[in-house]
Amino acid sequence: MLSEIAFYGALETGLIYGLVAFGIYLSFRVLDFPDLTVDGSFPLGAAVAAVLILAGWNPWFATGMAVLAGMAAGAVTAILNVKLNILNLLASILTMIALYSVNLRIMGRPNLALLTEETVLTPWYDLGLSFHQVPVVLFVIVVLVALILLWRFMKSETGLAMRATGANARMARAQGIATGGMIILGVALSNGLVGLAGALFAQSQGAADVTMGVGVIVIGLASLIGGEAVITPTSVVRALIACVIGAIMYRLAIAFALNADVLGLQAQDLNLITAVLVTLAIVLPGVRSNLTSRFSRNKA
């Protein structure tokens, strides 16, 4: 079984990856824009927040700057696609690879420790909660606020225009929507959320590392697809809740897999497990509908 520490740890990272899943929902689902920039904007958010906190900034302002940095990274990807007509996937790979250098430049070295610094979590330790509950409580609040803001945005005139852009670009243009502008705004917002996730991750883990973004896209997708398998995303709010549930489920599944000694899995197997989980999450719903259609055909 899971220890209490492992359980809260899974919740904590699960909530952070819930923010990543929001971002991936925006790009992959709303805009139909396969965006891999997140592998670079996650450590970018971490790097910006870490450097500013070490420079003595208020941790919330530092986190805000991390969001802006993430948005800028997303905007670069979208502009490469919209204005320079580079294929969306390739544009995001270009930005992602460029961000590796940028992140090293920002930090000045491969990693920065934050263990002794004041972070957004510091004041919460005085509230009498256990050490492992603090990040969970704070991140639940952050995720809830992000969820409500995103939901309201999606229901707004601009948000609706963004959804139309991803669903039917030709129709959106005919309704006077500047689809290029919507893609830039949406991918920027998406990466802003991922930058936020990176900043919070660095503060809760006590360090920013240039390699911490590797595979974030896959984890985010795993959360998104897993969540959608549990909660059918028939509305925006359900889709957003699915992102959070999926991310927490994913982290709990990983924690169980690593804690179950019988399986003999170790921490270095993480990425392999992730890839297997994502593959299953993508393939299983298809298999299920395939089976049901085969059965119904037999009946008929």
Place this chain on the structure above:
Amino acid sequence: MISATDLTLTFGKGTPLENPALRGMSLTVNQGEFVTVIGSNGAGKSTFLNALAGEVLVDSGQIIVDGMDVTRLSTHKRAGQVARVFQDPLAGTCEGLTIEENLALAIKRGQLRGLTSAVKKQYLGQFRDSLSSLKLGLENRLGDKMGLLSGGQRQAVSLLMASLTPSSILLLDEHTAALDPKTAAFVLDLTEKIIDERKLTALMVTHSMKQALEVGSRTVMLHQGQVVFDIAGKDREGMEVKDLLGLFEKQRGLEVDDDSLLLG
């Protein structure tokens, strides 16, 4: 008023697949006119409509809508003046959005969109009224996903969306072609009713010569990227499909003669 002057457009210029779609097309549509456009495949009907809407930019020529030169403006910047219904019933609406969300998108056509709620309470009465005029019972299904509707219902809603806010011209691109005959007749009736009620200026592409003569107030035939004839008023009254066919054959015959002159 909308006027296109001497439009030319060649697809795939400089390649072996070079295809001149518009070759000096000129047409002026006056306020309140309902023009039907016919022509064989490849005559440039759809390209002409796309050029008016801004989906393709012409190589040369000029497009003026209500005194404003829109020749180089992209689709979304013209959307305030140009409303459109596509041939594909699935193209004019978003199936993943609800009926009220689709209408809310259309009610802001060509206007700035802000951060206030898209589906506002004050719109709902208007949405219900216009939907009930379709007599499809859609006024009670505002929250349903567009994808649940049939092709004909979706095309009817597309038409409604195009007429929800005023426009200088309504472009209809064979919008009944993909529907079964009964539904097509229903959508065509609805089109005439809406255009008549709101005194819209419209341009309708059709494949049916009968439809081209029966509907609207003026008929234009395109051939090889140009207007080959343009009839309205008395000349058009009492005209039958065979007369139109005669005119068409005559035009085609002339083309052939031209070619033989060139080759000879």
